[in-house]
Amino acid sequence: MITYIARRMLQALVVMAAVSFISFSLFNYVGDPVDNMVGQEATLEDRQRIREVLGLEDPFFVQYARFMQNALQGEFGLSYRTKRSVTEMIAERIPATLELVFVSALIALGLGIPLGVFTGINRTSWISKAVLTVSLVGVSLPTFIIGISLIYIFAVNMGVLPSSGRAGTVELGGWKTSLLTVDGWRSILLPALTLSLFQVTMILRLVRAEMLEIMRTDFIKFARARGLPENRINYNHALKNTLVPVITIIGLNIGGLIAFSLITETVFQWPGTGLMFIQAVDFVDVPIMAAYLCFVALIFVTINLVVDILYFVIDPRLRAEGGH
Amino acid sequence: MAVQQDEKKPGLWARLNDNDIAYSFFHSPIAMAAAFVTALIVLSSFGAPLIAPFDPFDPAQISLWDGKKPPAWEVGGDPAYLLGTDNQGRDMLSTILYGGRISLLVGFAAVFLGMFLGVALGVISGYVGGWFETVIMRLADIQLTIPGILTAILINGILRSVLPPDLRDEMAIYVVILAIGLSDWPQFARVARGATLVEAKKEYIQAARVIGLRPALVMARHIVPNVMRPVLVLATIGLALAIISEATLSFLGQGVPPTTPSLGTLIRVGNEYLFSGLWWITFFPAIALVVLVLAVNLLGDWLRDTLNPKLR
Numbered sequence: 001m002i003t004y005i006a007r008r009m010l011q012a013l014v015v016m017a018a019v020s021f022i023s024f025s026l027f028n029y030v031g032d033p034v035d036n037m038v039g040q041e042a043t044l045e046d047r048q049r050i051r052e053v054l055g056l057e058d059p060f061f062v063q064y065a066r067f068m069q070n071a072l073q074g075e076f077g078l079s080y081r082t083k084r085s086v087t088e089m090i091a092e093r094i095p096a097t098l099e100l101v102f103v104s105a106l107i108a109l110g111l112g113i114p115l116g117v118f119t120g121i122n123r124t125s126w127i128s129k130a131v132l133t134v135s136l137v138g139v140s141l142p143t144f145i146i147g148i149s150l151i152y153i154f155a156v157n158m159g160v161l162p163s164s165g166r167a168g169t170v171e172l173g174g175w176k177t178s179l180l181t182v183d184g185w186r187s188i189l190l191p192a193l194t195l196s197l198f199q200v201t202m203i204l205r206l207v208r209a210e211m212l213e214i215m216r217t218d219f220i221k222f223a224r225a226r227g228l229p230e231n232r233i234n235y236n237h238a239l240k241n242t243l244v245p246v247i248t249i250i251g252l253n254i255g256g257l258i259a260f261s262l263i264t265e266t267v268f269q270w271p272g273t274g275l276m277f278i279q280a281v282d283f284v285d286v287p288i289m290a291a292y293l294c295f296v297a298l299i300f301v302t303i304n305l306v307v308d309i310l311y312f313v314i315d316p317r318l319r320a321e322g323g324h
Numbered sequence: 325m326a327v328q329q330d331e332k333k334p335g336l337w338a339r340l341n342d343n344d345i346a347y348s349f350f351h352s353p354i355a356m357a358a359a360f361v362t363a364l365i366v367l368s369s370f371g372a373p374l375i376a377p378f379d380p381f382d383p384a385q386i387s388l389w390d391g392k393k394p395p396a397w398e399v400g401g402d403p404a405y406l407l408g409t410d411n412q413g414r415d416m417l418s419t420i421l422y423g424g425r426i427s428l429l430v431g432f433a434a435v436f437l438g439m440f441l442g443v444a445l446g447v448i449s450g451y452v453g454g455w456f457e458t459v460i461m462r463l464a465d466i467q468l469t470i471p472g473i474l475t476a477i478l479i480n481g482i483l484r485s486v487l488p489p490d491l492r493d494e495m496a497i498y499v500v501i502l503a504i505g506l507s508d509w510p511q512f513a514r515v516a517r518g519a520t521l522v523e524a525k526k527e528y529i530q531a532a533r534v535i536g537l538r539p540a541l542v543m544a545r546h547i548v549p550n551v552m553r554p555v556l557v558l559a560t561i562g563l564a565l566a567i568i569s570e571a572t573l574s575f576l577g578q579g580v581p582p583t584t585p586s587l588g589t590l591i592r593v594g595n596e597y598l599f600s601g602l603w604w605i606t607f608f609p610a611i612a613l614v615v616l617v618l619a620v621n622l623l624g625d626w627l628r629d630t631l632n633p634k635l636r
Binding site (some may be wrong): 011015022026029137140141142143144145148149151152156163255256258259260262263266267277278280281282284286289293296300303304 | 462466469470471473474477478481482484485486489564568571572575576577578591595598599601603606610613614617618621
């Protein structure tokens with residue numbers, strides 16, 4: 001057990017080191033940081049002095065070590081564009097991204113599981129077939145097209161929901177939330193729906209497949225033979241047993257939600273971390289890009305580590321072999 | 325791709341009927357429809373200079389007076405512009421044809437790059453083994469845990485910022501191809517390695533080795549052709565994904581610039597006019613993109629089911 005987890009942790013560390021190295025290299029290859037600090041009238045001597053003060057004349061690995069030391073303390077310097085602390089800027093925007101991901105996950109579960117159960121039980125009904133066909137088309141649609149379609153229907157044509165931005169936020173102990181006001185919910189609805197549609201499809205198909213599988217097992221046949229009511233078999237026996245793989249997949253898919261939140265945030269001008277990265281690329285704001293890379297890598301490494309450890313806990317075979 | 329060749333072979337119906345792929349193709353209406361639509365879009369996009377009513381890149385043919393015209397069947401439409409015109413007075417149908425060409429080019433090039441890298445690394449990994457295999461496959465595993473589109477956006481962002489600002493638009497297409505290609509090699513590498521492990525044990529490979537063929541030749545001449553079947557299935561599905569990735573990057577303003585627009589760029593530009601009711605500037609490129617992606621996806625699904633019945 002300890003070797004298995006230690007090996008996974010070591011791998012996570014290697015990934016983080018590689019990503020931080022890429023982030024650090026960005027500073028060296030993109031633009032000249034001194035240009036971003038001094039005006040046009042600075043003399044060459046001034047520039048040289050600043051370079052020395054900043055340690056830009058130090059050997060590469062000394063600079064890298066310094067970068068790592070700061071990064072480990074969550075310090076990525078000042079944004080070239082806003083001259084504010086990058087860490088602060090990311091911290092400010094994390095609530096927006098997390099709330100978007102959270103609401104999308106809720107929608108995905110709230111729609112995906114019931115639809116999956118329904119299509120699994122009523123396999124031949126035309127409603128099931130319609131749902132499955134629509135979901136097939138849903139997988140093929142790019143996220144941003146779903147986004148602008150929803151904007152066109154609900155914001156332009158019907159005018160019932162705002163098309164962009166994050167309104168009605170309330171400060172709650174340093175966490176700006178939009179989940180406490182009607183305006184906030186109105187503004188999060190469209191982006192969250194856009195982000196969740198792909199996940200809805202996936203959960204629907206997974207739950208359906210699991211339901212079909214379980215309906216064929218002996219314990220369900222036995223439950224039928226005992227004359228239990230159909231509803232109790234469906235929901236109490238079958239559904240309960242489909243949930244283990246569904247929960248694993250959802251855990252794995254938080255990463256996917258974060259990835260696609262980058263697109264959704266840009267479509268809806270939702271002020272989260274993804275939109276910040278896209279804007280940073282446009283302005284070649286290296287400190288923000290570097291920090292975002294490390295931030296995303298940290299999220300994915302953490303998710304994978306947790307999933308690996310969960311597998312280990314769930315699957316006894318891994319424990320017996322000492323892991324692969 | 326193999327499908328269209330089969331289609332065009334003149335006559336020889338009996339031989340086609342013998343071929344299991346062709347047989348399955350002519351007995352699957354969905355596959356035939358998907359192939360037809362894909363072929364139609366590919367041919368009309370690449371033949372754009374011949375069949376497009378206007379050349380959207382020729383300033384002499386564009387007039388701002390003709391801008392923002394609705395499709396021909398709407399009130400105020402002009403029969404010369406079947407699908408209307410955009411804000412600059414360019415014919416929508418022509419820009420979509422030319423845009424589709426760029427989307428397809430980027431898609432094909434990106435998939436080819438990913439396939440080339442993945443197959444090369446995968447075959448070498450499977451054949452040579454050792455530390456090379458461990459490093460490459462661990463790398464592939466790690467990259468596969470991150471959604472491809474996120475990898476593509478991040479690589480694209482980094483490459484863009486490395487370029488000097490005046491080159492950014494000019495090089496955008498190559499940057500996008502590189503970013504998407506680098507984001508989808510791991511799947512090809514995995515499949516190619518798996519197939520190589522199977523092939524390498526077979527007698528013809530041992531024979532090739534015994535007669536003293538160099539490893540590079542064994543891999544290039546004997547293993548690669550025999551691992552291409554699953555790889556091509558992956559490439560077809562990968563093409564749809566690459567087209568989506570390109571469109572997404574361009575829509576985010578990080579891809580192909582408006583001077584040589586792809587479908588994604590057209591949708592991005594049109595999106596700004598959505599609120600003024602000029603729906604057709606976004607709608608038609610979006611429909612073209614969705615139909616293209618759907619057709620390629622269905623074709624890929626059919627190919628997978630036919631070549632790999634186990635995966636069904």
